[in-house]
Amino acid sequence: MNTSEFRRRGKEMVDYVANYMEGIEGRQVYPDVEPGYLRPLIPDSAPQEPDTFEDIINDIEKIIMPGVTHWHSPYFFAYFPTASSYPAMLADMLCGAIGCIGFSWAASPACTELETVMMDWLGKMLELPKAFLTEKAGEGGGVIQGSASEATLVALLAARTKVIHRLQAASPELTQAAIMEKLVAYSSDQVVATLGTTTCCSFDNLLEVGPICNKEDMWLHVDAAYAGSAFICPEFRHLLNGVEFADSFNFNPHKWLLVNFDCSAMWVKKRSDLTGAFRLDPTYLKHSHQDSGLITDYRHWQIPLGRRFRSLKMWFVFRMYGVKGLQAYIRKHVQLSHEFESLVLQDPRFEICAKVTLGLVCFRLKGSNKVNEALLQRINSARKIHLVPCHLRDKFVLRFAICSRTVESAHVQRAWEHIKELAADVLRAEKE
Amino acid sequence: MNTSEFRRRGKEMVDYVANYMEGIEGRQVYPDVEPGYLRPLIPDSAPQEPDTFEDIINDIEKIIMPGVTHWHSPYFFAYFPTASSYPAMLADMLCGAIGCIGFSWAASPACTELETVMMDWLGKMLELPKAFLTEKAGEGGGVIQGSASEATLVALLAARTKVIHRLQAASPELTQAAIMEKLVAYSSDQVVATLGTTTCCSFDNLLEVGPICNKEDMWLHVDAAYAGSAFICPEFRHLLNGVEFADSFNFNPHKWLLVNFDCSAMWVKKRSDLTGAFRLDPTYLKHSHQDSGLITDYRHWQIPLGRRFRSLKMWFVFRMYGVKGLQAYIRKHVQLSHEFESLVLQDPRFEICAKVTLGLVCFRLKGSNKVNEALLQRINSARKIHLVPCHLRDKFVLRFAICSRTVESAHVQRAWEHIKELAADVLRAEKE
Numbered sequence: 001m002n003t004s005e006f007r008r009r010g011k012e013m014v015d016y017v018a019n020y021m022e023g024i025e026g027r028q029v030y031p032d033v034e035p036g037y038l039r040p041l042i043p044d045s046a047p048q049e050p051d052t053f054e055d056i057i058n059d060i061e062k063i064i065m066p067g068v069t070h071w072h073s074p075y076f077f078a079y080f081p082t083a084s085s086y087p088a089m090l091a092d093m094l095c096g097a098i099g100c101i102g103f104s105w106a107a108s109p110a111c112t113e114l115e116t117v118m119m120d121w122l123g124k125m126l127e128l129p130k131a132f133l134t135e136k137a138g139e140g141g142g143v144i145q146g147s148a149s150e151a152t153l154v155a156l157l158a159a160r161t162k163v164i165h166r167l168q169a170a171s172p173e174l175t176q177a178a179i180m181e182k183l184v185a186y187s188s189d190q191v192v193a194t195l196g197t198t199t200c201c202s203f204d205n206l207l208e209v210g211p212i213c214n215k216e217d218m219w220l221h222v223d224a225a226y227a228g229s230a231f232i233c234p235e236f237r238h239l240l241n242g243v244e245f246a247d248s249f250n251f252n253p254h255k256w257l258l259v260n261f262d263c264s265a266m267w268v269k270k271r272s273d274l275t276g277a278f279r280l281d282p283t284y285l286k287h288s289h290q291d292s293g294l295i296t297d298y299r300h301w302q303i304p305l306g307r308r309f310r311s312l313k314m315w316f317v318f319r320m321y322g323v324k325g326l327q328a329y330i331r332k333h334v335q336l337s338h339e340f341e342s343l344v345l346q347d348p349r350f351e352i353c354a355k356v357t358l359g360l361v362c363f364r365l366k367g368s369n370k371v372n373e374a375l376l377q378r379i380n381s382a383r384k385i386h387l388v389p390c391h392l393r394d395k396f397v398l399r400f401a402i403c404s405r406t407v408e409s410a411h412v413q414r415a416w417e418h419i420k421e422l423a424a425d426v427l428r429a430e431k432e
Numbered sequence: 433m434n435t436s437e438f439r440r441r442g443k444e445m446v447d448y449v450a451n452y453m454e455g456i457e458g459r460q461v462y463p464d465v466e467p468g469y470l471r472p473l474i475p476d477s478a479p480q481e482p483d484t485f486e487d488i489i490n491d492i493e494k495i496i497m498p499g500v501t502h503w504h505s506p507y508f509f510a511y512f513p514t515a516s517s518y519p520a521m522l523a524d525m526l527c528g529a530i531g532c533i534g535f536s537w538a539a540s541p542a543c544t545e546l547e548t549v550m551m552d553w554l555g556k557m558l559e560l561p562k563a564f565l566t567e568k569a570g571e572g573g574g575v576i577q578g579s580a581s582e583a584t585l586v587a588l589l590a591a592r593t594k595v596i597h598r599l600q601a602a603s604p605e606l607t608q609a610a611i612m613e614k615l616v617a618y619s620s621d622q623v624v625a626t627l628g629t630t631t632c633c634s635f636d637n638l639l640e641v642g643p644i645c646n647k648e649d650m651w652l653h654v655d656a657a658y659a660g661s662a663f664i665c666p667e668f669r670h671l672l673n674g675v676e677f678a679d680s681f682n683f684n685p686h687k688w689l690l691v692n693f694d695c696s697a698m699w700v701k702k703r704s705d706l707t708g709a710f711r712l713d714p715t716y717l718k719h720s721h722q723d724s725g726l727i728t729d730y731r732h733w734q735i736p737l738g739r740r741f742r743s744l745k746m747w748f749v750f751r752m753y754g755v756k757g758l759q760a761y762i763r764k765h766v767q768l769s770h771e772f773e774s775l776v777l778q779d780p781r782f783e784i785c786a787k788v789t790l791g792l793v794c795f796r797l798k799g800s801n802k803v804n805e806a807l808l809q810r811i812n813s814a815r816k817i818h819l820v821p822c823h824l825r826d827k828f829v830l831r832f833a834i835c836s837r838t839v840e841s842a843h844v845q846r847a848w849e850h851i852k853e854l855a856a857d858v859l860r861a862e863k864e
Contacts, residue, residue, distance in 0.1 A: 001752060006518040007450045013522050014442030017529040018435050031541055035726035038545035046553045050754040053522075056747070060526065064744075067542030071532045079539070079716065082738075084531045086438040090445050090485075094492070096524050096692055097449040099516045100503045107511070109463055110499030113470035121478045146578055147736035181609070198716060254738075260528055261740055284511065284630060284820045284831060294467035303735075304579035306514075306686075308693055312496075315488075320433060322482040388716045399716060 001053070009053050016057065017089070021072070025406075029073040030386040033066055074407040075385040075415065080198065080226045081333075081359070081403040085258035091316035092260060095309045102307045103299035106287035112296050115144055115311035122253070122265055122314065125232045125323055129244045132267040134296075142267040143274075143301040144310045148225040150303060151250035151266040152192055154274065156185060159219030159247070161277035166217075186218070193220060193246075195239060196227025199390045200354035200362045200397075203227070206242025214245050222246045225264070229256035230334070230358050233327050239357070247273070256333070256359070257326060258405065259313045275300040333359040333402040336412050340400055343416045349423065353392050359402040362392060365423060369396035371430055378422040385415045433485070441485050448489065449521070453504070457838075461505040462818045465498055506839040507817040507847065512630065512658045513765075513791070513835040517690035523748035524692060527741045534739045535731040538719035544728050547576055547743035554685070554697055554746065557664045557755060561676045564699040566728075574699040575706075575733040576742045580657040582735060583682035583698040584624055586706065588617065591651030591679070593709035598649075618650070625652060625678075627671060628659025631822045632786035632794045632829075635659070635671055642677025654678045657696070661688035662766070662790050665759050671789070679705070688765070688791070689758060690837070691745045707732040765791040765834040768844050772832055775848045781855060785824050791834040794824060797855060801828035803862055810854040817847045 001009065041063045070076060072084050102111035119142025120133050134141035145151040160183060167179050190197045193204045206222060213220040222243055228251020230236040243249055250266035253259040268274055278300045281290075289295045299305055321329070341356045344363045353362040364372045373396055376389050390397050400415075433441065473495045502508060504516050534543035551574025552565050566573035577583040592615060599611050622629045625636045638654060645652040654675055660683020662668040675681055682698035685691040700706055710732045713722075721727045731737055753761070773788045776795045785794040796804045805828055808821050822829050832847075 001518040003450050003454050003518075006453075006521075007446060009518070009522055010446030010450070010525075011443045013525045014439060014446060017442070017525060018439045020529050021438075022435050033541050035537065035541070035721050036545070038542060039549055042549060044552075045556045046750040046755050048755050050757055051751040053752065056751055064530075064542045064546065067540070067545060068530055069532055069538065069540040071530075071540070079533070082531060082533050084528075086433040086435075086441070089438075089525070089528045090441055092528050093442075093445045093449060093521070093525060096516075096521045097452055098496075098500055098503075099514060099692060100501055101511070101514050101693065105467065106501065108499070108501040108503070109465050109467070110470060110496045113468070113499060114496065117471055117474060120476075124477045147738050149736045153735065177613070181613075198714070260531060261533065261738060282630070283823045283828075286821075289467050303585065304581045306579050306693060318478040319483040319488055320485065323478050323480045325482055389718075391715045396715075 024070055024073050027070050028383050029070050029075045030383045031067050038067060072404050074404045074411040076403050077400045078386045078388045080401055081256050083254050083258050083260050084405055085317055087316040087320040088260040088313045091312040095312050098309055100309055103305050104285055104287060104297040105295035111309045112298055116296055118311040118314040127237055131269045140269045141271045143298055145264040145266050146262045147264050148223055148250055148252055151264050155221035155248040158273045158277040162273050193222045195224035200392055201358055201360040203239055210242045210245025220246045222249045224251040226255050227358055230330050233330055258317050263310050336402045337361050340412050353397045361400040362397045364397050371426060372396045375423055375426045384418055456502055456505050459502050460815050461502050461507045462815045463499050470499060504836050506836045506843040508835050509832045510818045510820045512833055513688050515686050515690050515692050516837055517749055519748040519752040520692040520745045523744040527744050530741055532741055535737050536717055536729040537727040543741045544730055548728055550743040550746040559669055563701045572701045573703045575730055577696040577698050578694045579696050580655055580682055580684055583696050584655060587653035587680040590705045590709040594705050625654045627656035632824055633790055633792040638674025642674045646677050652678045654681045656683040658687050659790055662762050665762055690749050695742050768834045769793050772844050785829045793832040794829045796829050803858060804828045807855055807858045816850055
């Protein structure tokens with residue numbers, strides 16, 4: 001494909017994407033394909049000679065779309081949101097074109113420097129303590145990881161390296177293996193200290209945990225993967241209180257801050273804790289500025305060597321929404337979850353199972369797990385809306401998560417009417 | 433930004449990208465900004481009210497481009513290639529729009545199933561042993577990881593879990609900690625068994641290493657991050673001989689197979705070795721098909737939970753180039769590296785430092801490390817072409833890697849003329 005064909009096909013794809021987004025409400029949110037549906041629809045092996053672009057674009061509707069779960073449908077209330085916005089998509093097009101691999105400052109200075117500044121912007125939006133920011137000459141700073149799992153793993157490895165160095169300095173006779181045997185990582189049942197759990201969006205109390213960790217010289221990592229985005233609103237910022245005791249913190253703008261996957265934001269108070277654990281310096285990655293103290297080589301901050309120019313997405317989204325636009329977006333979702341909560345509370349057959357703080361409502365029919373399992377099964381079989389369950393203290397619970405960028409009150413109302421109808425069916429079937 | 437504005441801006445961005453690609457040869461390949469150049473050019477914090485798209489697009493040329501190292505310039509010969517093609521960019525636009533997170537089959541069946549089939553397509557292109565393919569009912573299969581580092585880490589953790597299970601089955605009195613203490617991972621100086629090292633593209637002999645690993649019941653992981661793409665050409669396939677002894681294998685189509693970053697292809701002979709090590713089954717991720725044995729839940733194959741619909745890029749690229757088109761692309765690059773090699777060999781002041789097998793030429797001025805360091809310094813200061821060095825047995829060596837999709841013989845010739853001129857300057861300066 002030459003550049004002039006790309007101009008044409010690219011514009012066709014923009015229209016395809018726009019049409020998909022405009023029409024997504026009319027698509028069945030959850031597909032009804034069976035496992036293995038796709039393989040018989042395409043050849044056994046790659047073609048020797050090129051196919052045409054028309055062939056491929058036709059196959060998208062024939063082969064791909066029938067098997068897609070539409071995460072951006074306003075009837076998708078499953079899992080947690082995954083971010084999607086037009087400014088992020090535009091930035092991703094640019095990111096793909098520049099196509100640099102930002103493992104060092106020299107590999108593309110703009111890629112590293114924009115990331116550092118965007119992480120400062122975002123840190124300020126959350127009112128993170130200054131110790132986490134890079135700004136002019138701080139010891140802290142932010143980095144984009146691919147996922148909260150990676151951020152947590154990086155924090156764990158950095159913490160381990162730090163304590164090993166400390167103990168070896170105090171007792172030079174200790175081997176690394178002897179120290180490793182004694183190390184303990186404390187975690188809640190969600191792994192690390194968590195603000196906004198996946199199950200029911202509950203919050204650990206950092207003001208209790210934090211001072212203990214500091215006193216005992218223990219690394220505290222705080223994960224607010226989903227909830228973190230809400231902290232840009234002053235009325236939710238108190239949920240982050242105590243982060244000043246943490247050594248590292250992360251949340252996922254790719255969940256709820258309109259920055260398309262992947263973009264997991266992580267900050268540390270001491271950059272040297274990360275670079276001490278991950279430093280990698282083969283000759284072919286060295287460059288003249290690296291020991292100047294002036295630059296950041298992000299390869300020392302993460303597990304993979306390669307990294308895309310992901311801060312472009314943050315830059316586009318933050319600028320094209322503005323902080324006020326992003327706050328309005330969070331508030332709309334929280335308002336919709338409270339609207340759903342009040343609908344549930346008005347129906348005496350149902351109960352709310354966990355405090356509704358942000359965009360997640362955990363609810364169930366009063367009664368057995370079996371009847372709730374039957375309700376969920378009916379909901380997901382009808383395929384008009386999509387939900388997933390969780391277990392809270394042995395109770396089978398339905399999760400209603402406000403997810404789509406385009407979800408409105410009307411969708412929530414329609415979803416609730418639909419759930420009530422199916423609940424009536426389930427309760428009738430149970431009596432028979 | 434609403435959908436109709438996205439239609440307009442998206443098309444403008446397509447043109448921006450096309451213009452960038454068309455004009456990339458005219459841009460200075462390596463930027464001349466100093467560390468910290470970017471921060472003073474943009475505000476200290478995110479705007480409260482939205483900026484316009486015009487503001488942003490203007491800032492790209494003013495703020496971003498001056499700090500970009502142009503990896504896709506035909507004068508970029510540094511590191512290794514990172515893939516870039518129009519079909520992959522089009523697929524990425526679609527991937528961003530669908531925006532599903534494919535952690536389980538149910539989370540978007542098409543995302544999982546296309547990945548499985550594309551990994552079979554690619555495995556067949558490489559003539560991987562059938563044991564690595566999923567096909568109908570095999571025990572093996574492929575998965576897309578974000579990077580070769582992740583693939584290697586996954587292989588290491590799977591190997592560890594497997595041996596722990598085996599030893600615990602044989603000696604139930606052993607604790608996991610007691611076993612862990614005794615485990616050994618053997619590696620070369622590039623970590624695992626490597627086909628095509630970053631330094632000089634050398635190859636480990638799998639036909640020697642493989643049978644020993646199999647006899648001793650040791651997990652063998654083979655990494656061919658860069659070189660793997662070449663194995664789609666029959667004349668280079670012999671370099672992969674011995675992979676039949678491996679338990680897992682990976683290479684990066686995002687390096688040299690025109691599939692934009694990130695796309696690291698990994699295969700295992702036994703899927704259950706991965707899923708045994710990484711299984712994660714909270715209630716909210718369970719779905720009705722998961723215990724049927726019919727489906728793949730890729731979250732058990734990797735470290736992060738989330739994953740994008742990356743197989744779309746493979747599908748678009750494999751179909752729009754065809755196998756023959758991809759082979760032609762690899763062959764063109766290999767031919768250009770041999771062309772550069774022969775230019776070097778014609779000049780008695782220079783020597784070739786490692787066998788040229790694929791797209792990398794390691795060369796130097798006969799003489800001291802100092803004179804070669806001076807040469808590289810002049811090359812990268814002139815900023816007409818971009819190279820990075822390596823060390824081979826204490827010798828400072830220049831790496832000339834064929835990288836860009838659009839590099840032609842004329843660029844290689846011009847680069848060599850430029851290097852010769854700078855070499856003359858260096859040698860003259862040395863004599864004075």
